[in-house]
Amino acid sequence: MINFKEMGQMAVPQSVSAVFSAYASFATTMMLIRSLTNELLPAKFISSLTSFYVYFFGSISSETMFVIDESSGLSGNEVFQAAEIYLRTIISPSTDILKVNKTARQESITLSIYKDQEITDYFQNIRLRWRLVCSEDPHDKTEKRHFELLFPKKFKDRAVDSYLPYVLKRAKEVEEKNKVVKIFSLGCAYDYGGGTWGSMYLDHPSTFDTLAMDPELKQWIIDDLDRFVRRRDFYRKVGKAWKRGYLLYGPPGTGKSSLIAAMANYLKFDIYDLDLSTIYSNGDLRRNLLTTSNRSIIVIEDIDCGVQIQNRESDEANGGSNDRFTLSGLLNFIDGLWSSCGDEKIIIFTTNHKEQLDPALLRPGRMDVHIHMSYCSPKGFKVLASNYLGEEATEHRVYREIEELIGDMEVSPAEIAEELMEGEEMEAVLGGLLNFLKRKRKEQMKEKEKEKRREGDDKIE
Numbered sequence: 001m002i003n004f005k006e007m008g009q010m011a012v013p014q015s016v017s018a019v020f021s022a023y024a025s026f027a028t029t030m031m032l033i034r035s036l037t038n039e040l041l042p043a044k045f046i047s048s049l050t051s052f053y054v055y056f057f058g059s060i061s062s063e064t065m066f067v068i069d070e071s072s073g074l075s076g077n078e079v080f081q082a083a084e085i086y087l088r089t090i091i092s093p094s095t096d097i098l099k100v101n102k103t104a105r106q107e108s109i110t111l112s113i114y115k116d117q118e119i120t121d122y123f124q125n126i127r128l129r130w131r132l133v134c135s136e137d138p139h140d141k142t143e144k145r146h147f148e149l150l151f152p153k154k155f156k157d158r159a160v161d162s163y164l165p166y167v168l169k170r171a172k173e174v175e176e177k178n179k180v181v182k183i184f185s186l187g188c189a190y191d192y193g194g195g196t197w198g199s200m201y202l203d204h205p206s207t208f209d210t211l212a213m214d215p216e217l218k219q220w221i222i223d224d225l226d227r228f229v230r231r232r233d234f235y236r237k238v239g240k241a242w243k244r245g246y247l248l249y250g251p252p253g254t255g256k257s258s259l260i261a262a263m264a265n266y267l268k269f270d271i272y273d274l275d276l277s278t279i280y281s282n283g284d285l286r287r288n289l290l291t292t293s294n295r296s297i298i299v300i301e302d303i304d305c306g307v308q309i310q311n312r313e314s315d316e317a318n319g320g321s322n323d324r325f326t327l328s329g330l331l332n333f334i335d336g337l338w339s340s341c342g343d344e345k346i347i348i349f350t351t352n353h354k355e356q357l358d359p360a361l362l363r364p365g366r367m368d369v370h371i372h373m374s375y376c377s378p379k380g381f382k383v384l385a386s387n388y389l390g391e392e393a394t395e396h397r398v399y400r401e402i403e404e405l406i407g408d409m410e411v412s413p414a415e416i417a418e419e420l421m422e423g424e425e426m427e428a429v430l431g432g433l434l435n436f437l438k439r440k441r442k443e444q445m446k447e448k449e450k451e452k453r454r455e456g457d458d459k460i461e
Protein backbone atom coordinates (compact mmCIF):
# COMPACT_ATOMS: atom_id res chain seq x y z
CA MET A 1 0.00 0.00 0.00
CA ILE A 2 1.23 3.31 -0.80
CA ASN A 3 1.59 5.63 2.15
CA PHE A 4 0.65 8.95 0.65
CA LYS A 5 1.68 10.84 3.74
CA GLU A 6 5.06 9.21 3.80
CA MET A 7 5.52 9.62 0.08
CA GLY A 8 4.54 13.23 0.39
CA GLN A 9 7.02 13.76 3.22
CA MET A 10 9.74 12.00 1.28
CA ALA A 11 8.95 13.38 -2.11
CA VAL A 12 8.82 17.03 -1.25
CA PRO A 13 12.22 17.31 0.43
CA GLN A 14 13.73 15.20 -2.32
CA SER A 15 12.44 17.36 -5.09
CA VAL A 16 13.37 20.56 -3.25
CA SER A 17 16.88 19.37 -2.61
CA ALA A 18 17.13 18.22 -6.22
CA VAL A 19 16.03 21.61 -7.48
CA PHE A 20 18.26 23.33 -4.97
CA SER A 21 21.32 21.32 -5.89
CA ALA A 22 20.62 21.86 -9.58
CA TYR A 23 20.23 25.53 -8.82
CA ALA A 24 23.44 25.58 -6.81
CA SER A 25 25.47 23.70 -9.38
CA PHE A 26 24.03 25.89 -12.12
CA ALA A 27 24.99 28.97 -10.14
CA THR A 28 28.51 27.64 -9.57
CA THR A 29 28.86 26.76 -13.24
CA MET A 30 27.69 30.19 -14.24
CA MET A 31 30.13 31.82 -11.80
CA LEU A 32 32.94 29.69 -13.25
CA ILE A 33 31.87 30.51 -16.79
CA ARG A 34 31.69 34.14 -15.92
CA SER A 35 35.18 34.31 -14.44
CA LEU A 36 36.56 32.36 -17.42
CA THR A 37 34.75 34.50 -19.93
CA ASN A 38 35.92 37.65 -18.20
CA GLU A 39 39.42 36.52 -19.02
CA LEU A 40 38.84 35.19 -22.52
CA LEU A 41 35.89 36.87 -24.19
CA PRO A 42 35.08 40.39 -25.36
CA ALA A 43 33.12 42.61 -22.97
CA LYS A 44 30.15 42.85 -25.36
CA PHE A 45 29.78 39.09 -25.41
CA ILE A 46 30.07 38.95 -21.65
CA SER A 47 27.34 41.50 -21.29
CA SER A 48 25.01 39.46 -23.59
CA LEU A 49 25.85 36.41 -21.54
CA THR A 50 25.02 38.33 -18.38
CA SER A 51 21.68 39.36 -19.87
CA PHE A 52 20.99 35.76 -20.78
CA TYR A 53 21.96 34.70 -17.29
CA VAL A 54 19.72 37.34 -15.77
CA TYR A 55 16.86 36.46 -18.10
CA PHE A 56 17.09 32.71 -17.75
CA PHE A 57 18.34 32.31 -14.24
CA GLY A 58 16.32 35.24 -12.94
CA SER A 59 13.14 33.75 -14.27
CA ILE A 60 13.54 30.52 -12.35
CA SER A 61 15.01 32.04 -9.19
CA SER A 62 13.10 33.85 -6.51
CA GLU A 63 15.49 36.77 -6.70
CA THR A 64 15.65 39.81 -8.92
CA MET A 65 18.95 41.24 -9.98
CA PHE A 66 19.49 44.89 -10.84
CA VAL A 67 22.56 45.62 -12.93
CA ILE A 68 23.83 49.13 -12.23
CA ASP A 69 26.46 50.26 -14.74
CA GLU A 70 29.04 52.85 -13.78
CA SER A 71 28.32 55.06 -16.77
CA SER A 72 25.16 55.69 -18.64
CA GLY A 73 25.89 57.14 -22.05
CA LEU A 74 28.26 60.07 -21.79
CA SER A 75 27.60 60.87 -18.19
CA GLY A 76 28.07 58.89 -15.01
CA ASN A 77 25.26 56.82 -13.54
CA GLU A 78 24.16 58.53 -10.34
CA VAL A 79 22.84 55.28 -8.87
CA PHE A 80 26.26 53.69 -9.26
CA GLN A 81 28.02 56.67 -7.70
CA ALA A 82 25.54 56.74 -4.84
CA ALA A 83 25.89 53.00 -4.26
CA GLU A 84 29.66 53.31 -4.07
CA ILE A 85 29.39 55.95 -1.36
CA TYR A 86 26.50 54.33 0.49
CA LEU A 87 28.14 50.89 0.66
CA ARG A 88 31.11 52.38 2.51
CA THR A 89 28.73 53.16 5.34
CA ILE A 90 27.40 49.60 5.71
CA ILE A 91 30.58 47.56 5.30
CA SER A 92 30.52 44.65 7.72
CA PRO A 93 33.44 42.88 9.38
CA SER A 94 32.57 39.71 7.46
CA THR A 95 33.67 41.18 4.12
CA ASP A 96 36.91 39.44 3.11
CA ILE A 97 38.61 42.03 0.94
CA LEU A 98 38.22 45.78 1.23
CA LYS A 99 39.82 48.70 -0.53
CA VAL A 100 41.63 51.07 1.82
CA ASN A 101 42.09 54.71 0.86
CA LYS A 102 43.17 58.04 2.25
CA THR A 103 44.08 61.21 0.38
CA ALA A 104 46.04 64.08 1.90
CA ARG A 105 42.84 66.07 2.37
CA GLN A 106 40.85 63.30 4.01
CA GLU A 107 40.83 63.21 7.76
CA SER A 108 40.31 59.50 8.11
CA ILE A 109 40.81 56.28 6.21
CA THR A 110 37.95 55.09 4.03
CA LEU A 111 37.11 51.47 3.41
CA SER A 112 35.24 50.58 0.25
CA ILE A 113 34.01 47.52 -1.58
CA TYR A 114 36.50 45.61 -3.73
CA LYS A 115 35.68 43.80 -6.95
CA ASP A 116 33.72 40.55 -6.66
CA GLN A 117 33.06 41.19 -2.99
CA GLU A 118 29.55 41.07 -1.63
CA ILE A 119 27.93 43.30 0.96
CA THR A 120 24.57 42.52 2.54
CA ASP A 121 22.16 45.21 3.54
CA TYR A 122 18.81 45.09 5.36
CA PHE A 123 16.06 47.55 4.55
CA GLN A 124 12.50 47.26 5.93
CA ASN A 125 13.22 43.58 6.66
CA ILE A 126 14.35 42.92 3.11
CA ARG A 127 17.73 41.31 2.64
CA LEU A 128 19.63 42.85 -0.27
CA ARG A 129 22.99 41.76 -1.58
CA TRP A 130 25.37 44.08 -3.44
CA ARG A 131 28.27 42.84 -5.55
CA LEU A 132 30.84 44.91 -7.45
CA VAL A 133 31.75 43.34 -10.80
CA CYS A 134 34.71 44.55 -12.90
CA SER A 135 35.75 43.64 -16.43
CA GLU A 136 38.17 45.07 -18.95
CA ASP A 137 36.95 46.58 -22.19
CA PRO A 138 39.04 44.80 -24.86
CA HIS A 139 38.96 47.85 -27.15
CA ASP A 140 40.20 50.66 -24.98
CA LYS A 141 41.50 48.48 -22.15
CA THR A 142 39.57 50.53 -19.63
CA GLU A 143 37.96 48.91 -16.64
CA LYS A 144 34.18 48.62 -16.81
CA ARG A 145 32.43 48.34 -13.49
CA HIS A 146 28.90 47.60 -12.47
CA PHE A 147 27.04 46.68 -9.32
CA GLU A 148 24.69 43.74 -9.08
CA LEU A 149 21.92 44.16 -6.55
CA LEU A 150 20.02 41.00 -5.62
CA PHE A 151 16.88 40.78 -3.50
CA PRO A 152 13.67 38.71 -3.29
CA LYS A 153 11.58 39.14 -6.41
CA LYS A 154 8.43 40.23 -4.60
CA PHE A 155 10.17 43.35 -3.31
CA LYS A 156 11.03 44.71 -6.73
CA ASP A 157 8.69 47.70 -6.44
CA ARG A 158 9.92 48.53 -2.98
CA ALA A 159 13.52 48.32 -4.16
CA VAL A 160 12.81 50.85 -6.90
CA ASP A 161 10.44 53.13 -5.03
CA SER A 162 11.94 53.12 -1.55
CA TYR A 163 15.33 51.44 -1.30
CA LEU A 164 17.21 53.06 -4.18
CA PRO A 165 15.89 56.56 -3.34
CA TYR A 166 17.05 55.89 0.22
CA VAL A 167 20.53 54.93 -1.07
CA LEU A 168 20.66 58.11 -3.19
CA LYS A 169 19.62 60.25 -0.24
CA ARG A 170 22.08 58.69 2.20
CA ALA A 171 24.92 59.00 -0.31
CA LYS A 172 24.13 62.66 -0.82
CA GLU A 173 24.22 63.26 2.92
CA VAL A 174 27.56 61.48 3.28
CA GLU A 175 28.99 63.32 0.31
CA GLU A 176 27.88 66.69 1.63
CA LYS A 177 29.53 65.95 4.94
CA ASN A 178 32.84 64.82 3.47
CA LYS A 179 33.04 66.93 0.37
CA VAL A 180 36.24 68.84 -0.26
CA VAL A 181 35.58 71.80 -2.53
CA LYS A 182 37.57 71.85 -5.76
CA ILE A 183 38.54 74.61 -8.12
CA PHE A 184 38.57 73.86 -11.84
CA SER A 185 40.35 75.88 -14.47
CA LEU A 186 40.80 75.38 -18.18
CA GLY A 187 43.93 73.69 -19.44
CA CYS A 188 46.73 75.38 -21.32
CA ALA A 189 45.94 78.74 -22.93
CA TYR A 190 47.42 77.54 -26.23
CA ASP A 191 45.19 74.53 -26.26
CA TYR A 192 43.01 75.61 -29.19
CA GLY A 193 39.49 74.37 -28.76
CA GLY A 194 39.15 75.32 -25.16
CA GLY A 195 41.10 72.62 -23.42
CA THR A 196 39.60 70.66 -20.61
CA TRP A 197 38.95 71.46 -16.98
CA GLY A 198 41.75 70.53 -14.64
CA SER A 199 41.07 70.62 -10.93
CA MET A 200 42.73 70.95 -7.57
CA TYR A 201 41.42 71.30 -4.04
CA LEU A 202 40.30 74.78 -3.16
CA ASP A 203 42.45 75.46 -0.19
CA HIS A 204 41.02 78.89 0.49
CA PRO A 205 40.38 79.46 4.18
CA SER A 206 37.83 82.22 3.57
CA THR A 207 34.47 81.70 5.25
CA PHE A 208 31.61 84.02 6.07
CA ASP A 209 33.00 84.23 9.60
CA THR A 210 36.34 85.58 8.40
CA LEU A 211 34.91 87.99 5.83
CA ALA A 212 35.04 91.63 6.79
CA MET A 213 31.96 93.23 5.37
CA ASP A 214 28.76 94.89 6.42
CA PRO A 215 27.07 92.34 8.74
CA GLU A 216 23.59 92.94 7.27
CA LEU A 217 24.83 92.48 3.73
CA LYS A 218 26.68 89.34 4.78
CA GLN A 219 23.54 87.88 6.37
CA TRP A 220 21.53 88.85 3.31
CA ILE A 221 23.92 86.91 1.05
CA ILE A 222 23.80 83.83 3.31
CA ASP A 223 19.99 83.92 3.31
CA ASP A 224 19.94 84.40 -0.45
CA LEU A 225 22.16 81.34 -0.97
CA ASP A 226 20.03 79.26 1.41
CA ARG A 227 16.87 80.30 -0.40
CA PHE A 228 18.41 79.48 -3.76
CA VAL A 229 19.43 75.96 -2.72
CA ARG A 230 16.00 75.28 -1.17
CA ARG A 231 13.98 76.35 -4.17
CA ARG A 232 14.44 73.57 -6.68
CA ASP A 233 10.70 72.96 -7.02
CA PHE A 234 9.95 76.66 -7.27
CA TYR A 235 12.34 77.09 -10.19
CA ARG A 236 10.75 74.05 -11.88
CA LYS A 237 7.26 75.40 -11.29
CA VAL A 238 7.90 78.78 -12.82
CA GLY A 239 9.91 77.26 -15.66
CA LYS A 240 13.15 79.04 -14.84
CA ALA A 241 16.60 77.52 -15.01
CA TRP A 242 17.85 76.79 -11.52
CA LYS A 243 20.69 79.27 -11.51
CA ARG A 244 21.58 82.54 -9.83
CA GLY A 245 23.87 85.27 -11.04
CA TYR A 246 25.92 87.62 -8.85
CA LEU A 247 27.94 90.60 -9.94
CA LEU A 248 30.57 91.56 -7.36
CA TYR A 249 32.08 94.96 -7.89
CA GLY A 250 34.41 97.19 -5.95
CA PRO A 251 38.03 98.33 -5.66
CA PRO A 252 40.94 95.86 -5.48
CA GLY A 253 41.45 94.05 -2.19
CA THR A 254 37.93 94.48 -0.88
CA GLY A 255 37.20 90.76 -0.77
CA LYS A 256 35.49 89.85 -4.03
CA SER A 257 37.54 86.70 -4.54
CA SER A 258 37.37 85.98 -0.81
CA LEU A 259 33.58 86.18 -0.95
CA ILE A 260 33.50 83.68 -3.82
CA ALA A 261 35.64 81.27 -1.81
CA ALA A 262 33.41 81.81 1.24
CA MET A 263 30.32 81.03 -0.86
CA ALA A 264 31.92 77.86 -2.24
CA ASN A 265 33.01 76.72 1.21
CA TYR A 266 29.57 77.47 2.63
CA LEU A 267 27.61 75.65 -0.07
CA LYS A 268 30.32 73.06 -0.72
CA PHE A 269 30.01 73.85 -4.42
CA ASP A 270 33.00 73.42 -6.73
CA ILE A 271 34.32 76.51 -8.50
CA TYR A 272 34.89 76.70 -12.26
CA ASP A 273 37.24 79.60 -12.84
CA LEU A 274 36.64 80.66 -16.42
CA ASP A 275 39.42 82.79 -17.87
CA LEU A 276 37.86 84.48 -20.88
CA SER A 277 41.22 85.06 -22.52
CA THR A 278 41.46 81.31 -23.14
CA ILE A 279 38.13 81.22 -24.96
CA TYR A 280 38.30 81.60 -28.72
CA SER A 281 34.77 81.08 -29.94
CA ASN A 282 31.19 80.85 -28.79
CA GLY A 283 31.28 77.14 -29.54
CA ASP A 284 34.29 76.87 -27.31
CA LEU A 285 32.49 78.68 -24.51
CA ARG A 286 29.43 76.47 -24.89
CA ARG A 287 31.46 73.27 -24.81
CA ASN A 288 33.31 74.34 -21.70
CA LEU A 289 30.25 75.52 -19.86
CA LEU A 290 28.30 72.40 -20.72
CA THR A 291 30.89 70.22 -19.06
CA THR A 292 30.64 72.00 -15.72
CA SER A 293 28.93 69.91 -13.09
CA ASN A 294 25.77 70.69 -11.18
CA ARG A 295 26.03 72.36 -7.78
CA SER A 296 28.88 74.53 -8.89
CA ILE A 297 29.92 78.16 -9.13
CA ILE A 298 31.10 79.47 -12.49
CA VAL A 299 33.36 82.44 -11.93
CA ILE A 300 34.45 85.02 -14.46
CA GLU A 301 36.85 87.43 -12.76
CA ASP A 302 37.57 90.93 -14.04
CA ILE A 303 34.89 90.76 -16.68
CA ASP A 304 35.77 94.33 -17.72
CA CYS A 305 39.34 93.60 -18.73
CA GLY A 306 39.69 89.85 -19.18
CA VAL A 307 39.06 90.02 -22.88
CA GLN A 308 37.95 92.45 -25.52
CA ILE A 309 34.38 91.36 -25.86
CA GLN A 310 32.63 92.90 -28.80
CA ASN A 311 29.36 94.49 -28.00
CA ARG A 312 26.14 93.05 -29.25
CA GLU A 313 25.62 95.54 -32.07
CA SER A 314 28.96 94.99 -33.76
CA ASP A 315 28.51 91.29 -33.28
CA GLU A 316 25.20 91.38 -35.05
CA ALA A 317 26.60 93.64 -37.78
CA ASN A 318 29.15 90.94 -38.31
CA GLY A 319 26.27 88.66 -39.25
CA GLY A 320 27.62 86.18 -36.74
CA SER A 321 29.53 84.67 -39.67
CA ASN A 322 32.61 83.72 -37.76
CA ASP A 323 32.21 81.97 -34.48
CA ARG A 324 34.46 84.27 -32.49
CA PHE A 325 33.75 84.57 -28.81
CA THR A 326 31.37 87.46 -28.24
CA LEU A 327 29.46 89.11 -25.48
CA SER A 328 26.22 87.88 -26.97
CA GLY A 329 27.62 84.35 -26.82
CA LEU A 330 28.17 84.79 -23.12
CA LEU A 331 24.77 86.39 -22.53
CA ASN A 332 23.17 83.60 -24.51
CA PHE A 333 24.55 81.18 -22.02
CA ILE A 334 23.54 83.20 -19.01
CA ASP A 335 19.87 83.45 -19.84
CA GLY A 336 19.46 81.28 -22.88
CA LEU A 337 19.08 77.64 -23.59
CA TRP A 338 22.45 76.47 -22.35
CA SER A 339 21.81 77.57 -18.84
CA SER A 340 19.06 75.01 -18.47
CA CYS A 341 21.48 72.18 -19.26
CA GLY A 342 22.35 71.83 -15.63
CA ASP A 343 21.02 72.43 -12.20
CA GLU A 344 21.94 74.45 -9.18
CA LYS A 345 24.48 76.69 -10.85
CA ILE A 346 25.72 79.99 -9.58
CA ILE A 347 27.41 82.39 -11.97
CA ILE A 348 29.60 85.14 -10.55
CA PHE A 349 31.20 88.02 -12.40
CA THR A 350 33.67 90.33 -10.69
CA THR A 351 34.88 93.73 -11.73
CA ASN A 352 36.79 96.69 -10.35
CA HIS A 353 35.00 98.99 -12.78
CA LYS A 354 31.28 98.47 -12.90
CA GLU A 355 30.91 101.72 -14.87
CA GLN A 356 32.96 100.25 -17.72
CA LEU A 357 30.80 97.18 -18.19
CA ASP A 358 28.69 96.73 -21.27
CA PRO A 359 25.15 97.89 -20.39
CA ALA A 360 23.84 94.56 -21.70
CA LEU A 361 25.46 92.87 -18.72
CA LEU A 362 23.87 95.23 -16.22
CA ARG A 363 20.34 95.09 -17.59
CA PRO A 364 17.83 94.06 -14.90
CA GLY A 365 17.30 90.34 -14.74
CA ARG A 366 20.66 89.47 -16.25
CA MET A 367 22.65 89.12 -13.06
CA ASP A 368 20.16 88.61 -10.25
CA VAL A 369 22.19 90.34 -7.55
CA HIS A 370 24.70 93.20 -7.67
CA ILE A 371 26.94 93.30 -4.58
CA HIS A 372 29.13 96.26 -3.83
CA MET A 373 32.30 95.28 -2.00
CA SER A 374 33.47 98.50 -0.48
CA TYR A 375 36.40 99.80 1.56
CA CYS A 376 36.74 98.58 5.10
CA SER A 377 34.19 99.87 7.61
CA PRO A 378 34.63 99.96 11.41
CA LYS A 379 32.38 96.87 11.63
CA GLY A 380 34.52 95.12 9.04
CA PHE A 381 37.63 96.00 10.98
CA LYS A 382 36.20 94.34 14.08
CA VAL A 383 36.03 91.03 12.17
CA LEU A 384 39.59 91.42 10.89
CA ALA A 385 41.03 92.43 14.27
CA SER A 386 39.33 89.51 16.07
CA ASN A 387 40.43 87.05 13.36
CA TYR A 388 44.04 88.10 13.20
CA LEU A 389 44.73 89.13 16.79
CA GLY A 390 41.92 87.64 18.88
CA GLU A 391 38.86 89.13 20.58
CA GLU A 392 40.99 91.02 23.10
CA ALA A 393 42.31 93.31 20.33
CA THR A 394 38.96 95.10 20.34
CA GLU A 395 39.63 96.10 23.98
CA HIS A 396 43.02 97.61 23.21
CA ARG A 397 43.52 101.31 23.97
CA VAL A 398 44.33 102.29 20.33
CA TYR A 399 41.43 100.26 18.91
CA ARG A 400 38.95 103.16 19.07
CA GLU A 401 41.38 105.51 17.36
CA ILE A 402 41.97 103.01 14.54
CA GLU A 403 38.24 102.45 14.21
CA GLU A 404 37.59 106.19 13.85
CA LEU A 405 40.32 106.60 11.24
CA ILE A 406 38.98 103.67 9.22
CA GLY A 407 35.48 105.18 9.27
CA ASP A 408 36.92 108.39 7.86
CA MET A 409 39.07 107.13 4.98
CA GLU A 410 39.34 104.69 2.10
CA VAL A 411 41.37 101.63 3.02
CA SER A 412 40.80 98.13 1.72
CA PRO A 413 40.49 95.08 3.97
CA ALA A 414 43.46 93.61 2.08
CA GLU A 415 45.68 96.52 3.15
CA ILE A 416 44.59 96.19 6.77
CA ALA A 417 45.02 92.41 6.66
CA GLU A 418 48.56 92.87 5.42
CA GLU A 419 49.38 95.18 8.36
CA LEU A 420 47.80 92.76 10.82
CA MET A 421 50.08 90.02 9.54
CA GLU A 422 53.18 92.06 10.32
CA GLY A 423 54.00 90.57 13.69
CA GLU A 424 52.77 88.57 16.64
CA GLU A 425 52.85 91.23 19.37
CA MET A 426 49.42 92.87 19.54
CA GLU A 427 50.88 96.12 20.85
CA ALA A 428 53.36 96.44 17.98
CA VAL A 429 50.92 95.30 15.31
CA LEU A 430 48.18 97.74 16.31
CA GLY A 431 50.74 100.53 16.67
CA GLY A 432 52.07 99.74 13.18
CA LEU A 433 48.54 99.71 11.75
CA LEU A 434 47.76 103.05 13.38
CA ASN A 435 50.85 104.65 11.83
CA PHE A 436 50.08 103.13 8.45
CA LEU A 437 46.51 104.50 8.55
CA LYS A 438 47.67 107.97 9.63
CA ARG A 439 50.18 108.08 6.78
CA LYS A 440 47.65 106.87 4.26
CA ARG A 441 45.03 109.31 5.44
CA LYS A 442 47.45 112.20 5.10
CA GLU A 443 48.19 111.14 1.51
CA GLN A 444 44.50 110.85 0.75
CA MET A 445 43.84 114.34 2.18
CA LYS A 446 46.67 115.76 0.07
CA GLU A 447 45.26 114.06 -3.00
CA LYS A 448 41.81 115.50 -2.30
CA GLU A 449 43.27 119.00 -1.87
CA LYS A 450 45.07 118.68 -5.20
CA GLU A 451 41.90 117.55 -6.90
CA LYS A 452 39.94 120.45 -5.46
CA ARG A 453 42.57 122.87 -6.69
CA ARG A 454 42.49 121.29 -10.17
CA GLU A 455 38.68 121.60 -10.27
CA GLY A 456 38.98 125.23 -9.22
CA ASP A 457 41.54 125.90 -11.98
CA ASP A 458 39.25 124.27 -14.54
CA LYS A 459 36.41 126.58 -13.51
CA ILE A 460 38.58 129.72 -13.83
CA GLU A 461 39.67 128.69 -17.33
Ligand SMILES: Nc1ncnc2c1ncn2[C@@H]1O[C@H](COP(=O)(O)OP(=O)(O)OP(=O)(O)O)[C@@H](O)[C@H]1O
Pocket residue numbers: 210211212213250251252253254255256257258259351352373412413414415417
Ligand atom coordinates in the same frame (compact mmCIF):
# COMPACT_ATOMS: atom_id res chain seq x y z
N1 LIG B 1 36.44 91.64 3.02
C1 LIG B 1 37.51 90.97 3.42
N2 LIG B 1 37.48 90.23 4.54
C2 LIG B 1 38.57 89.56 4.93
N3 LIG B 1 39.73 89.56 4.28
C3 LIG B 1 39.83 90.29 3.17
C4 LIG B 1 38.71 91.02 2.67
N4 LIG B 1 39.08 91.63 1.56
C5 LIG B 1 40.35 91.31 1.35
N5 LIG B 1 40.81 90.51 2.31
C6 LIG B 1 42.18 89.97 2.39
O1 LIG B 1 42.91 90.45 1.28
C7 LIG B 1 43.27 89.42 0.38
C8 LIG B 1 42.92 89.83 -1.03
O2 LIG B 1 41.51 89.99 -1.15
P1 LIG B 1 40.65 89.50 -2.39
O3 LIG B 1 41.53 88.78 -3.36
O4 LIG B 1 39.46 88.79 -1.92
O5 LIG B 1 40.25 90.90 -3.01
P2 LIG B 1 39.53 91.21 -4.38
O6 LIG B 1 38.41 92.15 -4.09
O7 LIG B 1 39.20 89.96 -5.09
O8 LIG B 1 40.66 92.00 -5.16
P3 LIG B 1 40.87 92.16 -6.74
O9 LIG B 1 39.87 93.16 -7.21
O10 LIG B 1 42.25 92.71 -6.85
O11 LIG B 1 40.71 90.83 -7.36
C9 LIG B 1 42.49 88.21 0.84
O12 LIG B 1 43.21 87.03 0.67
C10 LIG B 1 42.24 88.48 2.32
O13 LIG B 1 43.32 88.06 3.07
Ligand SMILES: [Mg+2]
Pocket residue numbers: 256257258301350
Ligand atom coordinates in the same frame (compact mmCIF):
# COMPACT_ATOMS: atom_id res chain seq x y z
MG1 LIG C 1 39.86 89.10 -6.89
